[in-house]
Every structure is written in C-alpha cells, then in structure tokens.
Amino acid sequence: MTTDLTITRPDDMHLHLRDGDMLKAVTPHTSADFGRAIIMPNLVPPVVHTEQARAYRERIMAAVPAGHAFEPMMTLYLTESTEADDVIAGAKDGLIKAVKLYPAGATTNSSSGVRDVSKVMPVLEKMADAGLPLLVHGEVTNAEIDIFDREKVFIETVLDPLRQALPELRVVMEHITTKDGADYAAAGNENLAATITTHHLIINRNHILVGGIKPHYYCLPVAKREEHRLALRAAAVSGDPRFFLGTDSAPHTTSAKESACGCAGIYSSINTMSCLAQVFEEEGALDKLEAFASLNGAAFYGIQPNAQKMRLTKQDEPVSYPGTVVVGDETVTVFDPGYPLHWKVENLG
Ligand SMILES: NC(=O)N[C@@H](CC(=O)O)C(=O)O
Numbered sequence: 061m062t063t064d065l066t067i068t069r070p071d072d073m074h075l076h077l078r079d080g081d082m083l084k085a086v087t088p089h090t091s092a093d094f095g096r097a098i099i100m101p102n103l104v105p106p107v108v109h110t111e112q113a114r115a116y117r118e119r120i121m122a123a124v125p126a127g128h129a130f131e132p133m134m135t136l137y138l139t140e141s142t143e144a145d146d147v148i149a150g151a152k153d154g155l156i157k158a159v160k161l162y163p164a165g166a167t168t169n170s171s172s173g174v175r176d177v178s179k180v181m182p183v184l185e186k187m188a189d190a191g192l193p194l195l196v197h198g199e200v201t202n203a204e205i206d207i208f209d210r211e212k213v214f215i216e217t218v219l220d221p222l223r224q225a226l227p228e229l230r231v232v233m234e235h236i237t238t239k240d241g242a243d244y245a246a247a248g249n250e251n252l253a254a255t256i257t258t259h260h261l262i263i264n265r266n267h268i269l270v271g272g273i274k275p276h277y278y279c280l281p282v283a284k285r286e287e288h289r290l291a292l293r294a295a296a297v298s299g300d301p302r303f304f305l306g307t308d309s310a311p312h313t314t315s316a317k318e319s320a321c322g323c324a325g326i327y328s329s330i331n332t333m334s335c336l337a338q339v340f341e342e343e344g345a346l347d348k349l350e351a352f353a354s355l356n357g358a359a360f361y362g363i364q365p366n367a368q369k370m371r372l373t374k375q376d377e378p379v380s381y382p383g384t385v386v387v388g389d390e391t392v393t394v395f396d397p398g399y400p401l402h403w404k405v406e407n408l409g
Pocket residue numbers: 076102167168169197278279280281308310311324325326
C-alpha cells in the first residue's frame with residue numbers, strides 16, 4: 061500500500077480568486093500548493109479587455125506571498141461585443157491564455173455572457189486560427205430545461221454544433237458533472253479537453269439535499285446522481301490526457317451561501333490536494349494523480365510541467381485544515397468532504 065507519493069507540483073486549471081479582500085485572503089492557499097492556475101474572469105464588472113486582465117494579474121501577484129512560485133494564467137470573459145483584435149493581441153502578447161464562454165445567466169456573475177453563439181463566431185474563428193482555447197461553462201439556461209439536464213442539453217444543442225462548425229477551435233469543457241460530459245470529452249480529438257473539480261469527485265446530489273439543505277455543497281453545475289459521480293471518477297483516474305484538474309474553487313462569504321437565495325460555489329483550494337489523494341487512493345489509482353493534477357493540463361495548454369515537486373504522505377492522524385477562512389468581517393466556509401483527510405501535503409523545491 062502506497063503511503064508516500066511525490067508528484068510534480070500541480071496546476072489548477074479553473075479557479076476563482078475574486079478581487080479586493082477576498083483575493084488577498086484566498087490567493088495564498090492556491091499559491092502554496094499550485095504552480096499555475098487558470099484565473100476565471102467573472103469579476104464584477106467582468107474582465108473583458110486585455111488591459112483589465114493585465115491590471116487584474118498585477119493585483120493577483122501582489123497577493124502572492126513571497127516564496128510561493130505561482131503564475132496566474134489570465135482569461136477574458138467573452139461577450140457579444142468582444143473585439144477579436146483585442147483578444148488576439150492579448151494572446152500574442154502572452155498574457156491571455158484562454159477565453160471564457162458563460163451562457164448569459166448560467167452561473168455566478170454571468171449576466172454579461174453570451175445569448176447567441178452565432179454573434180461571437182467571428183471572435184471564435186480568430187481564436188481557432190490562433191490556437192487560443194475557448195473554456196465553456198456548459199449549461200443551457202432555457203427555463204424549460206431541468207437544471208439536472210442542462211449540461212447534457214448544452215452538449216447536444218450548443219457544443220457539438222459549435223465544434224462541427226469550427227473543428228479547429230480548441231475547447232475545454234469546464235467542470236463537467238455528468239457521464240454525458242465525460243463520454244463526450246473522451247470521444248473527442250486533441251482539440252477537446254475537460255476539467256473536473258475536486259468536489260464533483262466526492263459529492264452527489266444527495267449530499268446537497270438529504271437530511272436538510274446543505275448550501276455549502278451547492279455549486280453550478282449542480283452535483284448530479286451517483287452514477288455521474290462514478291463516471292467522473294473513472295475519467296479522472298483514467299490517465300486520459302483529455303481530463304485534468306480544475307478545482308472551480310469559488311469563494312463566497314458564508315452569509316451569502318447560508319441565505320434564502322444562496323450563491324453557487326464551493327471553496328476547496330485549501331484541502332484539494334489532500335482530498336484528491338484520498339479519492340485516487342480509494343480508486344486504487346494513486347499512480348494517476350500526477351497525470352490528472354500536474355501533467356495533462358499543462359500539456360493541453362502547451363506549457364512545461366512545473367519544475368517543483370509535491371510530497372503526499374498518508375498519516376494515521378487526520379490532517380488539520382481550517383473550517384473557515386476570515387475575509388474582513390466575514391468568513392468563507394471550506395469544502396468539507398464529509399470524512400477526515402489523511403494525506404499530508406508538503407511542497408518541495
Ligand atoms: N461554480 C460555481 O458554482 N460558481 C462559480 C461560477 C462558475 O464556475 O460557474 C462562481 O464564480 O462562484
């Protein structure tokens with residue numbers, strides 16, 4: 061039984077750092093354990109222009125503690141008035157690593173998102189030419205579509221037609237939550253990949269709803285049935301290069317989540333690597349953790365794996381991590397996997 065594992069320092073290919081006090085509070089948790097992260101642009105107002113991304117990157121770097129080797133990989137928020145020239149110039153400059161498509165109204169801070177994909181085709185065509193990835197929050201927003209079906213319907217009615225119209229476009233299906241998503245990604249070519257979150261490997265929809273409503277397990281896309289969680293686990297531990305870690309760690313204040321209309325998002329940056337080691341151990345696949353967390357994402361984005369290493373050691377005593385993080389007068393509640401974690405994380409040089 062493996063109890064000691066050293067892997068390449070991981071990357072988080074889907075992360076929300078927010079801004080202001082929240083940014084200052086949460087960034088050190090990511091920069092401690094991750095070499096790079098794809099930074100989501102859904103601030104208020106969203107990061108839509110290259111110059112906004114440049115300024116945001118500087119605010120992030122100012123929040124990284126001395127001694128942490130961390131590189132934020134910036135993205136732009138696609139709107140129906142995005143100018144292709146700005147996006148491509150940002151990408152050529154090396155600052156912009158991807159563009160994020162939020163269907164308008166699908167998730168937190170997505171009201172400026174895209175209503176009609178045909179309106180952004182000129183931008184997507186230029187991105188395809190430049191090899192710049194499109195990251196998709198893959199849910200339709202039609203009121204008549206059940207929220208548990210929104211990912212599957214998005215794949216059928218938006219994603220697949222888009223990929224057929226523009227096969228050269230590189231696409232990441234962000235935070236997949238269904239067997240349908242995993243199967244579609246696995247059937248794709250080298251232009252398609254999918255991120256999987258930590259929490260969707262651990263919780264199913266019962267965790268949200270059985271025994272009282274649990275707002276800290278509510279995120280979008282919402283966790284699905286157990287069969288979907290098992291399909292996501294199989295994809296994550298498969299070693300298939302199309303699947304890699306994007307925690308979707310998405311901090312909201314505890315009060316904003318424990319509300320009559322609670323926000324969507326789960327904060328997992330602090331304990332993600334301990335959680336993942338436990339998941340991969342349960343699956344008898346600790347040898348695949350490095351591919352999922354440290355190698356596959358870098359390969360998709362065309363960057364070298366991090367030079368540093370992370371050591372994971374299984375100990376008898378549960379590891380301790382804070383249940384909440386203080387942000388100003390508020391707190392952020394940390395993801396509770398529902399059981400003690402036994403894998404200790406050490407960042408090596
Ligand atoms: N995942 C979430 O539930 N929330 C994210 C937005 C997103 O990634 O869809 C957030 O910004 O809070």
